[in-house]
Amino acid sequence: MTEAQGVLGRRRAARLGLAALLAAGCAPTSGPAPLDxxxxxxxxxxxxxxxxxxxxxxxxxxxxxxxxxxxxxxxxxxxxxxxxxxxxxxxxxxxxxxxxxxxxxxxxxxxxxxxxxxxxxxxxxxxxxxxxxxxxxxxxxxAQLLWDQGRVRARRGSWGLVLGTGSAGQVREFARLAERAVPVADDAWGGDWPRRVVVLVPGSLAGTAALLGGEPDAYRGVAAVTTGTPEPGTPADRIVVNPEAYRELDSRGKQFVLTHETVHVATRSVTGPATPLWLSEGFADRAAHRAAPRPLPAAAPALAAAVARGEV
Structure with a gap:
């Protein structure tokens, strides 16, 4: 190899080394690995x-x-x-x-x-x-979860748990209703049930519908709905309140509704799609009315008016 060839070889190696350094310097910096x-x-x-x-x-x-x-x-x-x-x-x-x-x-x-x-x-x-x-x-x-709708307040006792996105006073009110409802349901039904309820109180009708995975019109005028399954090894039933309908009720009506829904929780293990509606709803009504009796014309005004007109 001549001296000129040696010089050219060293220059070529230097250029290759510089190119490698530049390539390394221009490569993107390492970041988080691709998400899988x-x-x-x-x-x-x-x-x-x-x-x-x-x-x-x-x-x-x-x-x-x-x-x-x-x-x-x-x-x-x-x-x-x-x-x-x-x-x-x-x-x-x-x-x-x-x-x-x-x-x-x-x-x-x-x-x-x-x-x-x-x-x-x-x-x-x-x-x-x-x-x-x-x-x-x-x-x-x-369906949404209650905490998707805002900060949740909680109140619990021997009767169960109330979770709500409204005021502390509203949560306390439903806790008082639940405290009265559980012993009434237990007295009416007895049997093997947790003797506790979970009550969810969203801030609006739209919030109620979102928790139930439906449209607001389907729950307009419905004060509360109980969700659950009779299958073993499942989470506790949830009583989902419609606060807008609840505001239209007097104190007796508010207690009646929550007691009615608590009876559904108590009877869940023995009811299902095959249970006649008149039986499951009628029993829950009967238990709730016994705890807060009122005259028939006040409890069922439309029925009382029809009977008075002879429309039996």
Whole structure:
């Protein structure tokens, strides 16, 4: 090799080395790994653990939002949770944002013998070099949870649990109604039932419909609805209140409605789609009327008027 060839070789090597250095310098900096189901599951597991243990630092490490008044952390502050866990069912992601579909399983402490489930949609963003949760809401077509509608107040006792998004006074009022309703239902039915109720009090008719997964018109004028199943190993029934219809009732009517719905909770294990409506509703009415008797014309004015006209 001549001296000229050696010089050319060294120059070529230098140029190649410089090109490699420049390429390395221009390469994008490493960021969070692409989000897949495994990584989404790990993130939501950490989030669930932080919520169960009420660890604000751990929660903040998974969240793109603060633990302030409007966040899920604050909205759940008074809710007595015995369980909270996600099962990821789908992930859609790009370089900066992601949408995660998941099934939430949660239990209310002292009330739910088994977890309640809800389909959820979580929005994620890349934040400070990590994937974090920006939002959580009901999945399309799924019913809302009470804390989707605002901060929840709680009141509990030997009779069960009231959760509401309204004022503390409103929650106390329903607690008093529930305290009177449970012994009446137990006296009328007895049997094997928890002798406790869970009452959900949203802030509006629209909120009631959202909790039940329906349209507001379907519940207009309906003061309360009880949801549940007679199957064993299921969460506790929920009595879902329509506050707008409740406001139209007098004190006796308010107590009657909640006692009626509590009787449905008591009889849940032996009733189902095959139970005649006149039997299940009639028994609940009878028990509630016995606790707050009133003359027939006041209890059933339309019927009394029809009988008076001879329209038997």
């Amino acid at each position: 189901r495994e990584r989404a599951t790990a993130l939501l597991d950490r989030r669930a653990t932080a919520l169960r243990e009420r660890d604000p630092a751990a929660w903040s490490a998974t969240s793109a939002t603060s633990t302030g008044q409007d966040g899920l952390w604050a909205r759940l502050a008074e809710v007595p949770l015995a369980g909270w866990a996600y099962r990821v069912t789908g992930v859609r992601a790009d370089s900066a944002t992601a949408t995660v579909e998941a099934t939430l399983r949660y239990r209310l402490r002292g009330e739910d013998p088994a977890p309640a489930t809800a389909r959820r949609l979580l929005g994620l963003v890349r934040h400070e070099g990590r994937w974090r949760v920006r939002s959580e809401e009901a999945a399309p077509g799924a």
